[in-house]
Each structure stands twice: as C-alpha cells, then as structure tokens.
Amino acid sequence: MTLRYRTRKLTNALMFSFTGMCALVSVSVLFFILGYLVWNGGKSLNPDFFTQLPKPPGEAGGGMANALVGSAEIVLIATMIGLPVGFLGGVYLAEFGGTMFPFLVRYAADLLNGVPSIILGMFTYSLIVVPMHHFSALAGGVALSVILIPTTVRATEQFLRAVPQPLREGALALGASKWRAVSSVVVPAALRGVATGMILGIARIAGETAPLLFTSFNNRYWSTGLNQPVASMPVMIFTYAIAPYADWHRQAWAGGLVLLLFMLGTNICARLVLSRGPSWRN
Amino acid sequence: MPVETAVPAPEQPGSASRSFLNRLRSGDEVAHFTTLMFATAVILIVVLLVVELYRNSAESQSKFGWAFLSSSKWDPVAGAFGALPFIYGTVFTSAVALLISVPLGLGAAIFLSELAPPRVSDALIFVIELLAAVPSVIYGLLGIFVLVPLLRDPIEPFLARTFGFLPLFQGPAYGVGFLAAGLILAIMVVPFIISLSRESLLAVPREQREAALALGATRWEATWQVVVPYARLGVIGSVFLALARALGETMAVTMVIGNAPQISFSLFASGYSIAAIVASEFTEATTNLHSSALIELGLVLFFLTIIINGLARLLVLSTQRRGTTNP
Numbered sequence: 001m002t003l004r005y006r007t008r009k010l011t012n013a014l015m016f017s018f019t020g021m022c023a024l025v026s027v028s029v030l031f032f033i034l035g036y037l038v039w040n041g042g043k044s045l046n047p048d049f050f051t052q053l054p055k056p057p058g059e060a061g062g063g064m065a066n067a068l069v070g071s072a073e074i075v076l077i078a079t080m081i082g083l084p085v086g087f088l089g090g091v092y093l094a095e096f097g098g099t100m101f102p103f104l105v106r107y108a109a110d111l112l113n114g115v116p117s118i119i120l121g122m123f124t125y126s127l128i129v130v131p132m133h134h135f136s137a138l139a140g141g142v143a144l145s146v147i148l149i150p151t152t153v154r155a156t157e158q159f160l161r162a163v164p165q166p167l168r169e170g171a172l173a174l175g176a177s178k179w180r181a182v183s184s185v186v187v188p189a190a191l192r193g194v195a196t197g198m199i200l201g202i203a204r205i206a207g208e209t210a211p212l213l214f215t216s217f218n219n220r221y222w223s224t225g226l227n228q229p230v231a232s233m234p235v236m237i238f239t240y241a242i243a244p245y246a247d248w249h250r251q252a253w254a255g256g257l258v259l260l261l262f263m264l265g266t267n268i269c270a271r272l273v274l275s276r277g278p279s280w281r282n
Numbered sequence: 283m284p285v286e287t288a289v290p291a292p293e294q295p296g297s298a299s300r301s302f303l304n305r306l307r308s309g310d311e312v313a314h315f316t317t318l319m320f321a322t323a324v325i326l327i328v329v330l331l332v333v334e335l336y337r338n339s340a341e342s343q344s345k346f347g348w349a350f351l352s353s354s355k356w357d358p359v360a361g362a363f364g365a366l367p368f369i370y371g372t373v374f375t376s377a378v379a380l381l382i383s384v385p386l387g388l389g390a391a392i393f394l395s396e397l398a399p400p401r402v403s404d405a406l407i408f409v410i411e412l413l414a415a416v417p418s419v420i421y422g423l424l425g426i427f428v429l430v431p432l433l434r435d436p437i438e439p440f441l442a443r444t445f446g447f448l449p450l451f452q453g454p455a456y457g458v459g460f461l462a463a464g465l466i467l468a469i470m471v472v473p474f475i476i477s478l479s480r481e482s483l484l485a486v487p488r489e490q491r492e493a494a495l496a497l498g499a500t501r502w503e504a505t506w507q508v509v510v511p512y513a514r515l516g517v518i519g520s521v522f523l524a525l526a527r528a529l530g531e532t533m534a535v536t537m538v539i540g541n542a543p544q545i546s547f548s549l550f551a552s553g554y555s556i557a558a559i560v561a562s563e564f565t566e567a568t569t570n571l572h573s574s575a576l577i578e579l580g581l582v583l584f585f586l587t588i589i590i591n592g593l594a595r596l597l598v599l600s601t602q603r604r605g606t607t608n609p
Contacts, residue, residue: 008500008503009500011500011502012500012501012502012503015502015506016393016396016397016501016502018389019389019390019392019393019396019397020393020397021389022385022386022387022388022389022390022393023389023390023393023394023398023406023476025386025390026386026387026390026410026413026472026473026476027390027406027409027410029413029469029472030409030410030412030413030416033413033416033420033424036424036428037420040427084320085320085323085324086320088316088317088319088320088321089317089320089321089323089324091317092314092317092318092320092321093321095317096313096314096317096318097321101318101321102321104325105321105322105324105325108324108325108327108328109324110591110595111328111588111591111592112324112327112328112331114526114530114587114588114591115331115530115584115587115588116529116530116531116532116557116583116584116587117530117532118530118532118557118560118561118580119331119335119530119580119583119584120331122335122560122564122576122577122580123330123331123334123335125564126334126338126577127330127334146327149323149324149327150324153321153324177308177309177310178308178310178313178314179308179309179310179312179313179314180308180309182313183313200415203415204415206417207415207416207417207418207419207420208417209417209418209419209532209533210418210532210533210557210561213561213564213565214564214565217565234417234419234533237419237420237423238419238422238533238537241419241422241423241426241427241537242426242537249427252423253423253427256419256420256423259417259419259420260416260417260420263415263416263417264412264415267412267415268412271408271411271412
C-alpha cells in the first residue's frame with residue numbers, strides 16, 4: 001500500500017466526516033431553537049398569556065390575548081384576498097394558458113416571491129395606509145396577501161400540472177366541457193396538494209413581521225374595527241424583545257414559543273399529508 | 283387564402299377548434315376569462331409595486347440624483363440622506379453570511395445526497411426544511427438573547443486576541459454588529475442552500491459517479507471532482523437564492539446589527555442594513571424627504587434582490603432541465 005494511496009483514503013474519510021458534521025450542525029440548529037424556546041418560553045406560558053391584555057410598560061403580568069386575536073384577524077383577511085386570486089391565477093397557468101402570457105405571469109409571481117417582505121410593507125403603506133390616513137388591520141391583511149398570492153399561484157399550478165393527462169382526456173371524452181373537466185376532475189384530483197400548498201403559505205405569512213410594522217402597526221388594546229391599528233404576534237414579540245423590561249422579555253419568549261409551535265405544527269402536518277403522495281394514486 | 287384554414291385541423295377534444303359560441307355556452311370562455319383576470323392581477327401587482335416605489339421616492343431622487351448611492355451622510359434633521367452605509371451594511375453582512383453558510387450548506391448537501399441512506403437523508407431534509415419555515419423574528423429573539431451575549435463575552439474578545447492584527451477583528455466587542463448579523467443570516471439561509479444543492483446533486487446521473495469510481499477514484503474524489511462540478515450551476519443558483527434572501531432579511535438583522543449608520547471594516551462594529559433602517563425609521567419619518575429617501579432605499583434593495591433572484595432561477599432551472607434522475 002503506497003503512501004499516495006493511503007493519503008487518498010484518508011482524505012476520503014476526513015472529507016466525508018466533515019460533510020457529516022456539517023449536516024449534524026445544520027440539523028441540530030432546529031432542535032437547539034426548539035429546546036431553547038421550550039425552556040425559556042415554557043416557564044412563562046400561563047393562562048394569563050392567552051386571556052389578558054398587555055400591562056403598561058414596566059408592570060409585570062398581562063398577556064398577549066389581543067395579539068393572538070389580531071394575528072388571526074390579519075391572516076384571515078390575507079387569506080380571503082390571497083387564496084382566491086392565487087388559486088384562480090394558478091388554474092389559469094396550468095389549464096388555460098397559452099405560451100407567452102403565462103410566461104409573464106410566472107415570471108411576475110417568481111419576482112414577487114423574491115421581493116423582501118419589508119418592501120411589500122412599504123408598498124402597502126403607500127397604497128392603503130396613506131389614503132386611509134391611519135394604520136389598519138385591513139392594510140396588514142393586504143400586505144400579507146401580496147406575499148400569499150405568488151406562493152399560492154405557483155403551488156396551485158405545480159399540483160394541477162402533476163395531474164396525469166389521461167384524467168383530463170377521460171373527462172373530455174365523456175363530453176365534459178373544459179371548465180367542467182377542470183372543476184370536477186382535475187382540481188379535485190389535485191386538491192390535497194393544492195390545499196397543503198395553501199396551508200404552508202398561510203403558515204408562512206402568520207410569522208411575517210416586517211410587512212406589518214407599518215401597515216397594521218401595533219395596539220395595546222383590543223382593536224375595535226378593521227380600519228384600526230391592531231396588535232399581532234410577530235410584531236408584539238419584536239417590540240417586547242427590543243424593550244428594556246425583563247418581564248417583557250419573558251413574554252417575548254412565551255410568544256416566540258407559541259408562534260414556533262404553530263409554525264412547526266402546520267408545517268409538519270402539511271408535509272406529512274404531501275408525502276402520502278397524490279390523491280389519484282390511492 | 284392560406285391552405286391551413288381551408289383544411290380544418292383534426293377535431294381534438296377541448297381544443298380551439300370548437301366554435302366560440304359552443305365554448306361560451308359550456309362556460310369555457312367565462313372560466314378562461316375569469317382565471318385570466320386573476321393571473322393578470324399578479325402582473326398588475328408587480329407593475330403597481332414598481333410604480334409606487336418609483337413615484338414615492340421622486341422627491342429624494344430629484345434632490346440627490348445618483349449621488350444618493352455614493353453619499354455616506356445620513357442626517358434626517360439636516361435633511362441629508364445618503365445610501366452608502368446601508369448598502370455597505372447589507373452587502374457586508376450578506377458576504378459574512380455566505381462565507382459561513384456556503385461551506386456548511388454544501389458540506390451538508392454532499393452528505394445528504396452522496397453518503398446518507400435515502401431514508402436518513404429524507405428525514406434530515408425534512409428537519410432542515412422545517413428550519414426554513416421558522417419566522418425571522420424568532421431568529422432575532424435568539425440572536426438578541428443568546429448569540430449577542432455569547433459574542434460579547436467569550437467569542438469576540440477571543441477573536442480580537444488571536445486575530446487582532448487584522449482590521450476585521452479590531453475595536454470594542456459590543457456583541458451587536460456586523461458579525462452578529464452575518465451569523466444569524468448564515469443560520470437562516472443554510473436550509474435553502476442545503477435543500478436546493480441536494481436536489482442538484484441528486485439530479486447528477488448515476489453513470490457519472492459509476493464512471494469515476496470505475497476509473498479508480500475514491501468516493502470523495504468522485505464526489506468532489508465529478509458530481510459537484512456536474513451540479514455546479516444548481517449549487518451556484520442555490521447560493522444566489524440564499525444571497526437574495528440574506529440581502530432582504532429584515533427582522534433578525536434589525537435586532538442584532540446595532541443600528542448605527544456607519545461604514546466600518548471591523549466585524550465587531552455596529553452598522554445598519556437597508557431593510558433594517560427602513561424597519562426602524564419608516565414610521566418615524568417626519569419630513570417627506572426622509573420618507574422618500576427611505577422608499578428610494580427600498581427601490582435600491584428591490585432591484586438588488588430581483589437581479590440576484592433572476593440569476594439564481596436561471597441557474598437552478600438550467601440544471602433541473604439537464605438532470606435525469608430527478609423527476
């Protein structure tokens with residue numbers, strides 16, 4: 001066995017152990033984050049967190065009830081705008097499109113997907129907050145819907161395209177019109193994929209902070225209407241984390257834990273459903 | 283008259299050969315038109331976005347011109363605005379992030395595609411893709427309360443003692459600053475690099491590996507000299523995509539970068555990024571000029587990210603089309 005041969009074997013072993021370590025480090029980050037938030041946030045989670053309004057600065061106690069409701073409100077508005085637009089746009093791309101125009105739409109969706117979310121916040125600010133003269137839950141919802149639309153378009157298109165061509169042809173051969181074939185055969189066949197794609201999109205916007213900073217802003221109290229500023233979980237966590245009060249830090253951890261568990265829960269469920277494969281195969 | 287119209291094409295189900303009235307009656311035209319409208323909405327949003335950003339930054343554009351990009355003075359009270367410190371901070375932190383995340387991500391991707399059994403690889407990539415879904419405010423939270431204290435006490439003083447002769451590692455150790463922001467960004471973009479690089483590596487045809495091994499290469503040599511170069515466009519694409527994300531990342535950076543509009547070569551110094559200044563000053567802008575300067579910064583960031591993103595997509599697409607093992 002020559003020296004050169006042994007060096008090559010050694011390099012092989014060393015480099016692959018290095019890649020293994022890289023993988024180990026990357027994977028352990030998630031468990032570190034989860035562990036740290038459970039450890040720090042778990043201690044601070046109590047019924048008050050879910051039922052009480054925030055206390056004035058410096059006073060201990062209180063909760064984030066208004067932020068929980070506010071987040072749900074904003075995400076619901078975003079969903080009501082973003083899902084129909086994104087879904088129908090995606091149906092167009094997969095089923096009705098020609099060549100040139102769909103290319104443009106796809107390009108625009110990908111471009112929009114890559115735009116930093118803070119810029120979408122500024123955009124919504126000048127589009128809605130300025131004409132309305134104040135921050136509002138509605139503006140927050142619109143800002144998040146701009147993030148949701150491109151992801152929904154692409155997910156819908158991707159899963160509709162995966163439906164086998166014979167399914168479409170079968171429907172058309174039975175005399176169904178095109179939209180009938182799409183609405184009663186293709187979409188139901190792709191429904192599981194499309195729905196999980198949508199859920200992943202909604203989970204993503206629920207954790208977005210930057211676009212909400214100057215659209216829905218923040219509110220220490222219950223919001224009284226859709227045209228009023230409203231508190232949300234991510235913004236609340238941000239505000240509490242950079243504030244100088246220990247009790248607020250404690251609550252920021254608790255909020256972070258709730259948000260993380262929500263994200264992980266929805267993501268794990270959606271991915272498990274997806275991994276079961278497309279519905280026309282079962 | 284062209285011949286094609288004289289001879290009708292063979293009837294295909296659902297094709298354009300059915301008469302317009304027929305399609306209208308069956309609802310096809312309505313469905314087509316409705317979905318087309320919503321698809322157009324996506325394009326409209328992009329157009330509106332560019333127009334709004336451009337229109338609302340007009341005041342700053344006309345006052346400073348191109349000098350806006352090269353001026354380093356940011357003084358809202360005096361009405362002087364320059365983008366340089368923010369562009370510098372954005373690029374510097376992203377560069378630090380890539381320097382750490384590219385070797386780490388590529389290494390992990392190689393392990394997952396070449397060494398790990400498929401079941402293990404799938405389980406690990408599941409965890410790594412979950413990591414990509416963690417909201418950035420949570421990374422920021424951990425940045426402030428875990429990373430920054432660690433940097434302030436053992437890490438930065440140690441770096442200063444060991445590598446203090448380099449300008450990169452000089453100055454007081456506050457914890458917050460470029461290094462903290464770069465590290466957090468690195469952790470945030472690693473999942474993207476791993477996930478996309480792994481796909482490109484998996485798309486390399488089996489024969490490439492077998493040929494290299496048959497010629498007597500070790501497994502590492504086959505990987506490093508054959509598989510990785512074959513997948514290089516996809517790997518580079520994943521790096522560009524990670525870069526685009528790092529450039530635009532807001533919350534985590536805002537929380538740990540120190541928020542000082544200055545240009546420093548030291549990793550320990552506080553700085554500012556474009557996204558961070560917009561996040562912290564946009565609601566507090568008192569003059570029109572101030573907010574229009576912030577919107578112009580947004581416009582700069584917008585063009586920066588769409589260029590990088592465009593390059594990334596081109597590169598990723600070109601490998602996915604060429605690959606054979608990937609469906």
